[in-house]
Amino acid sequence: MRGIADWSGRDVLDVGCGTGFHLPRFAADARSVVGVEPHPPLAAIARRRVRRLGNAEVREGSASDLPLDAASIDVVHARWAYFFGPGCEPGLAELDRVVRPGGTSFVIDNDATRSTFGAWFRRGFPMVDPDAMEAFWSAQGWSRERLTTAWTFDARDDLEAVVRIELPTAVAEEVLAEHPDLTTVDYAVNLWWRRY
Numbered sequence: 001m002r003g004i005a006d007w008s009g010r011d012v013l014d015v016g017c018g019t020g021f022h023l024p025r026f027a028a029d030a031r032s033v034v035g036v037e038p039h040p041p042l043a044a045i046a047r048r049r050v051r052r053l054g055n056a057e058v059r060e061g062s063a064s065d066l067p068l069d070a071a072s073i074d075v076v077h078a079r080w081a082y083f084f085g086p087g088c089e090p091g092l093a094e095l096d097r098v099v100r101p102g103g104t105s106f107v108i109d110n111d112a113t114r115s116t117f118g119a120w121f122r123r124g125f126p127m128v129d130p131d132a133m134e135a136f137w138s139a140q141g142w143s144r145e146r147l148t149t150a151w152t153f154d155a156r157d158d159l160e161a162v163v164r165i166e167l168p169t170a171v172a173e174e175v176l177a178e179h180p181d182l183t184t185v186d187y188a189v190n191l192w193w194r195r196y
Contacts, residue, residue: 001077004145004193005104010074013098015063015091016081020046026077027056034073038062063091068098076105083107083192085136092140099196107192109133111146115188120163124171137192145191152184159183 001007008029014022017035019042027033033056037043043060050056061067063082076099082091095105112121112130121128137144153159159182164172 001106001191001193004106005075005195007075011072011100013066013068013073013076015066015076015078015083017046017058018042018081020049020058022077022079023050023056023058024053027053030075031055033057034059034068036061036063036066036068063088064094066094066098070097071100073098074100074103076103077108078106079108080110084109085133096196101196103196105194105196107137107142109190109192111188111190113188114146115148115186117151117166117185117187120167120171120175123175124167133190140194142192142194145193147189147191149187149189150184151187154183156181156183159185 007026009031012026012030012033014020014026014033014035017023017037020035023033023035023046027050033050033053035043035046035050035056035058037046037058037060040060043058046058050058059067063078076095082088099105110118110121112118112125112128134144151159151162153162160176163176166172167175
């Protein structure tokens with residue numbers, strides 16, 4: 001992301017920030033960071049995470065109704081939150097409203113066309129059409145960087161717990177049985193981005 005739009009000295013928004021895991025990393029260099037989270041229990045955890053940071057805050061709100069002023073943000077980060085292709089147009093309109101001219105938005109999602117996890121994802125969610133997703137984002141004026149990451153776990157139990165969260169139960173049990181010794185999984189993602 002930094003290679004596309006560095007957030008040093010800029011105002012950052014993390015949409016769907018969850019427990020605020022990424023907020024301190026952005027706050028280390030940004031002028032200000034706002035995490036927006038629709039679920040009050042997660043927002044409360046995120047607030048605790050940033051309570052000692054003078055340049056970070058968490059607000060409750062949704063991607064389709066951001067609690068921010070117009071043209072108040074330079075860099076937006078949304079990781080596996082709300083922006084899953086068709087249907088997210090209200091959130092895209094909100095990004096148009098809150099991002100300053102010259103700003104950049106980033107959306108990170110699964111790349112189901114490659115990697116071990118991508119194959120598992122296709123099995124668990126066959127209704128997701130990667131070609132339709134690419135067409136949607138391209139039609140909205142977004143660019144894509146394909147990235148390969150990995151999940152690496154010290155304990156098999158940890159990997160199993162995450163797989164069971166990420167995939168439907170039957171598919172999770174199938175893939176875990178097929179890979180009984182696995183503790184590292186290659187994981188392809190799409191980094192969608194747009195300048196304003």
